[in-house]
Amino acid sequence: MSRFERVRGRLLRAYESGRESVRSGRDDADEAPARAEVATPESPGPVAPPTATVVGAPPPAAMHASTSSRDDADVPHALRIAAAWSWRLIVIGAVAWALLRIVGTIRIVIIPLAIALLLSALLAPAVGWLLRARFPRSLATAVVLVGGLAAVVGTLTLVVNEFIQGVPELSDKSSQGVRQIQDWLKTGPLHLSDSQLTQYIDEAQRWVDDNTDRFTSAATTTAATLAEVLTGTILVLFATFFFLRDGNRIWRFLVRLLPVAARWKVDDAGRASWATLGAYVRATVLVAFIDAVGIGIFLVIFDIPFAFPLAALVFLGAFIPIVGAALSGGVAVLVALVDSGPVTALIILGAVIGVQQLEGHVLQPLIMGRAVAIHPLAVIIGIAAGVVLAGITGALVAVPLIAVLNTAVRRLAARTVPDTPPDAVVVASQAP
Structure with a gap:
């Protein structure tokens, strides 16, 4: 057999195979409707499409886009919105309450750090001026911090000295002012008598005597917190120094902790x-x-x-x-x-x-x-x-x-x- 006859035979077999596949496809398409109409236990019958209307069936319940079940659809929309807001507000309130408790527990640290941030924001421009003047960063920070501390101490010294010098004179004038008030109460529109004034003064003295323990306990509490005040002051100074010197590095470190x-x-x-x-x-x-x-x-x-x-x-x-x-x-x-x-x-x-x-x-x-x-x-x-x-x-x-x-x-x-x-x-x- 020559090569031409072999090629011709292959083409003929391929053509017959194609025609056979087309015939089998037509037969399957003709038999599909008949099989679909026959109900069996495995296939009870045709299923209506989602948009079809079934005669005699109850109308479907209206579903909102925000509902995920039939129970949600039965709840009024306004009530569902109110409930969603409520539980979210409850969560926010619980988190805020927890944060306040934490801040209250460590307030001896939080308050000095907050004051240090305020002082750093105030003194940062002065540190920047010294840095532009070629000062080392640590030296510039120390100069600004010591200068600010000296200004505060000097102001307090002047205030205390003037107050000590003026207390005796003010005390005398206060006594004169009290006597003038007493005279006005007698001769003014109230027309109080000496017995009434004495009664009111005695009541005021009695109130002071009854609350002496409270004042004493408050003074004791104030004395007990002196150590906390001293600790807070030292923390403010150290925190302010490092905020001024390394504030940018500290912030970059905190930002790197985030996603x-x-x-x-x-x-x-x-x-x-x-x-x-x-x-x-x-x-x-x-x-x-x-x-x-x-x-x-x-x-x-x-x-x-x-x-x-x-x-x-x-x-x-x-x-x-x-x-x-x-x-x-x-x-x-x-x-x-x-x-x-x-x-x-x-x-x-x-x-x-x-x-x-x-x-x-x-x-x-x-x-x-x-x-x-x-x-x-x-x-x-x-x-x-x-x-x-x-x-x-x-x-x-x-x-x-x-x-x-x-x-x-x-x-x-x-x-x-x-x-x-x-x-x-x-x-x-x-x-x-």
Whole structure:
């Protein structure tokens, strides 16, 4: 057989095989409907498609996109939403309660660290100036920290010396003021008699005697916390030194503990929060200085005793917005009332109110700007919560903490992609 005949035979067999496969496919297609119509135990019958309507069957229950079962569909939509909000709020409340308990347990560490952060934000520009002047980092930090500590100690020394020198004179004038008040109670609109005044004074003395134990226990508690105050002060100094020297390294170490996908976002929010904290602290110091100088000038003009200590008290009180400045100004008014009478006290009160209005409507919006603008209601609530949790220190830390959290939450919630850090190494992948 020649090669041509062999090729012809192969083509013929391939053609016959193709025709046979086509015939078998047609037969299977014709027999499929007949098999589908026959009901067997294994195949009870045809199944209606999902969109078909079955005559005599009850209508299906309406299912919401948020439901996962028939039980969920039977619950009203508003009740399901309320329940979802409720259990989430319960979880958030439990976590917040646990955090507060933890902070309360280790407050002897948390409070000094918070104060150290405030001092670091205040002193960081001075360290930066010395670093640009070619100072070693450790030396620059030590110079700034020692200089700040010397300024604080010197101010306290001047305040204490002036207070000690003026106490005898103020005590005499206080006695005169008490006698004037007694005369006014007798000759004024109340017309109290000597027996009534004696009765009220005896009741006040009895109240003091009944609460002597409470005052003594409070003094004992204060003496017992002296060691904690000393420990906290040392911790503040050490923490401030290392925050100023190694703050950037410490922050990078903390960011590296997070997942890679969240590092840039958290780093951007943290650096923005630090900038907000620095702006808040520096603006608060400037505003407090202006308040102290303004009220101190009026105290000096009217020859009010303790002018410098009262100005220093106004300076410290201004670090607690709204509340602190009002209380420190009230002390100045009381001293003016005891020393120089009601007319001078009213003038000092007008000066205090004028300075507070200048601070609230001009200085804070102009100096702090929109970066650290906080609603007054949030300030009051934050101060109240800080007083309840940590006393005066809590009131001091509450407002900057709110400002920092406000900036951090806004940055984290923003949909923009943060800028690439200058020291980042970007590795481009090559196409296969």
